[in-house]
Amino acid sequence: MNIFNKVGLALFVVALAIFTLSLGLDGYTFKQSKLEVDEIHRNSILEAIQNQDIEGKKFSNSFDYIHALRKMFEEATTIQEEKAKTGIPEDLQEWQFNLSKDKVNNYVLSIVKSTGDGIVSNNKVLFWWLTIGLGIIGGLIYIIPTFFKIPGIKNDHIYHRSMQKGLNLSIRGFFLGATIIGILLYGVFYMNKNWFWPAVTLVISGIIIALVLFRRNEKEHEPTKSASPPDVTGWLGVITGIYLIGFYILLYWVPEYIVPWIQIADPLKQLIVGTNADRWFLYGMLYTVIVLTMGIRMIAKYWHNKYQILRTISVMFFQTCFAFLIPEILSKLNMPSMDLKNIWPLNYSFFFDYNISNLIQSGGFGIFLLVWGTLLALVGVPVFVYFFGKRWYCSWVCGCGGLAETLGDPYRQLSDKSLRAWKYERFIVHGVLAFAVIMTILTLYTYFSGASRIIGLDSYSVRTWYGFLIGSAFAGVVGTGFYPLMGNRVWCRFGCPLAAYLGLVQRFKSKFRITTNGSQCISCGNCSTYCEMGIDVRWYAQRGQDIVRASCVGCGICSAVCPRGVLRLENASGDIDDRAEELRAVHISEDEVRLLS
Amino acid sequence: MKIIIIGNGISGITAARFIRKLSDYEITVLSYETDFFFSRTALMYIYMGHMRYEDTKPYEDWFWDKNKINLKNARVEHVDFTKKALTLSSGEKMSYDKLIIGTGSASNKFGWPGQDLERVYGMYSYQDLEAMEKYSEGLKRAVIVGGGLIGIEMAEMFHSRHIPVTLLVREEHYWNNVLPLEESKMVSRHIREHGLDLRLETELKEIHDNGKGEANAVTTNKGEKIECGFVGLTAGVHPNVQFLKKTDLEIDKGIVVNEFLETNMQDVYAIGDCAQLKSPKEGRRSIEAIWYTGKMMGETVAYNVCDRPVKYDPGIWFNSAKFLDIEYMVYGEVPTKIPDTMGTLYWEHPDGRKSIRINYDKNHGHVLGFNLMGVRYRHEVCEKWIKEKTNIENVLQHLGLANFDPEFYKQYDRKVVELYNEQTGKNLELKTKRGLAKVLSFLNR
């Protein structure tokens, strides 16, 4: 580490510490006047406030405060329910009249946000600079010297670093198991104690495990290329993973605890749109800042590689403009805001009734968005994949891919290359695609017919469960939280329904493949190690076989790290089946020979 | 039929895999180095932290059971070729119907005083790597003796840990006994650019003992004494056949084999680094200790063992390596000293880290060889041009077919054409640029 690295790292650590601590710095004073609630709920809430005697009360930390608020709302809910018994206004449904759980969550969040009193909420701009700003500066100082190094591959010491070397198989197993169980248990609660969908998910998981381990005899195949040998555990990576997982849990399910962070985002939102931030703005801001900063790191690391530079600039651009700025500007202009590059089924709510109605009602531009989104999914995807492979989206445009290729780059070596993992991958990712398609069909059926039940399935609860399980838990908690545990493309590889769809086209009808340079491969394994999708690239390269794999996102890193110049990403349809044939004889041509595999 | 293969390197393992494809013979592979096949060429990446040992194994551990290839960690002490029996160091005896010897190489030692001290190692085996790892802690300087492909890898390894390295090289420029002058100057420059202490035209005279049986300094032939805590011996390798020297097996430098890779003993074959061809192809050496030839021999021997005789044909010479950050590729004839009958076209990038060299026959005009530094060329295309004796001017006009650099990389092929025009006063143009579709139709022609 040189002096730049040290200073940069120190600044970054300070920024991260302030960022984390900022959650606990503020106190709160409850003020009835800040209450923003629906008229029908107001009286019950006021009554509860009186009974609990919290008006004007000071709280030194968010835990006590949120606890008191929740207690108050519990009472308000009961009061409202009592009122419902004596009759509800004609024009309201019972669920609108009652204080639902979602409503309470929203009220709590908005009250916490408007009643903060302390150093962070009074110095939002300063804190933006002390956390986000300082983090960016520290990061850049750390990165800059890399631009001046002799051009070449810079992977030294990756497996010596606690942050990057990955973890022991049993600890990884523990994290996976705990996460799945935790998500399913929380899911029961999330679905209002309806255990049906969590139970279905559990059964399907069981079936997949059984199919992989028992039907395919995988049990005896102790996975060697799991990226998790017994004696390696990088604790810094594990801690980072826990931090990220924690972040997503707070963001998705208990945002009232991260109110100071949302407040730190206020000034920027004011600047762009003129309103205060919500948690999604906070998330978008962090996401963009991280993609940009870590994008610069990626560019510095691959300063000698034009493919990597262009690709990284592309994801930085699409994240900043399409995912972050354009939707904000559209909403400022009172237009339906949408991330124009977020394609169904990754954008799973695109065909939800409220989205369709919303788009249709907002006139010309809304209709354009509807047609745009539909065409992109049904025509754009297959056509572009045919010509360029799925990389045009996954490693040039997509936001999840963008984060994986920038923030996630230091962890790409942790993907599991065992055959067993590949088997899991195929079941799970295609399972998610099937789930997304079924859910969308049910939703559209409800939209057109008005009936919410089809063959005993309630399209609303399917949708809620999908949003929870796939949209939040898989894509966020596991997708990003597992970067330091299982590599940077866990979501893209195992979970993304769009990746599965793109992959099917790539596998069966595309010009894209990775060609191997004759017999130049020395089986060293750099390509496989650094393939974030867990493709055992060497398996193909060492036998001179072109690589046509559904999961390859065309990041080009295998080609970059190969010390013998063996791999090249190319588009051309000629001979593709022949050259990707399993046994393209290496030296002596022999047609009938076949290896038991 | 019981097949025993000594050595689980690339040659032995390739033989085992192909015998399995071709037959249901019982196959046993013996080795004392590691339990499973790993890629020797990746040893440096383990030390530098690019990969773990696990990642260097091309096949998962269950692969061997599944394909019914028995692996046994054992050292063969003796072979009785008449009884067709082996003795292992444990005393265990094994018998075979056919024996394949693929015992690889051992590092050269030229009788230097002190060469057998502790802290003096070659860089060949997994055990050598462990030794490097063991002595790296607190190491103040390493001296590396011999400037070949392994020497520079060893230097890069220590350099990655910020351990100062001195490289003693006999030649005038790095690897000048193989590379043409310009390329070898480029490598020398690049080594120095990385801050390594490269001593050209310098040889090792003596390794000093610190009194505890460990090396602590070396003296060069120029009389300089260099303090160091590790001495790396990378002045080439020789066939690892010591344990067979007292038998009737015909051994010269390596185990002598005919074109079917058969030794002078019935049902005994030798492949890879340890094999020496009785009559190598014209222009080729009798021992070619590289990965690719080991692989081709492994495949060839499998056919011969399975009674489908095939002659060993290494095809047109090719090789590749990497000098720190400069990739190197070669196809066909690229001699150190260009003979009079050979024309050579050498283009070098102003940054001094990329070059393209094309050799051709001056009299008949056909291409003979390609030497690339920092630029990637296609194996199949270059091979086809050389094999078909394609005229240099034809090659130049379609040079893009050979270009294998990643997408968006600048193409320098036009520069080579311009250079040719300059040298000959001709007016050729680059007609074909990079692109797979054109390559495929060229290859299928």
Ligand SMILES: Cc1cc2nc3c(=O)[nH]c(=O)nc-3n(C[C@H](O)[C@H](O)[C@H](O)COP(=O)(O)OP(=O)(O)OC[C@H]3O[C@@H](n4cnc5c(N)ncnc54)[C@H](O)[C@@H]3O)c2cc1C
């Ligand atoms: C650091 C390094 C980098 C290299 N890089 C390249 C490169 O980039 N390109 C290239 O073309 N070549 C390279 N080479 C050379 C290449 O690795 C060798 O040519 C190749 O590995 C030889 O394979 P082999 O099967 O003949 O023997 P080996 O791989 O040496 O295998 C021989 C095996 O036989 C076993 N054995 C020996 N004696 C006995 C015995 N008595 N009983 C039991 N087992 C025994 C040993 O344990 C050993 O595992 C490199 C070599 C080294 C050391």
Ligand code: SF4
């Ligand atoms: S990185 Fe290159 S040489 Fe190494 S295994 Fe992969 S393709 Fe082969």
Ligand code: SF4
């Ligand atoms: S195979 Fe290569 S290009 Fe494809 S995802 Fe893996 S590393 Fe990236």
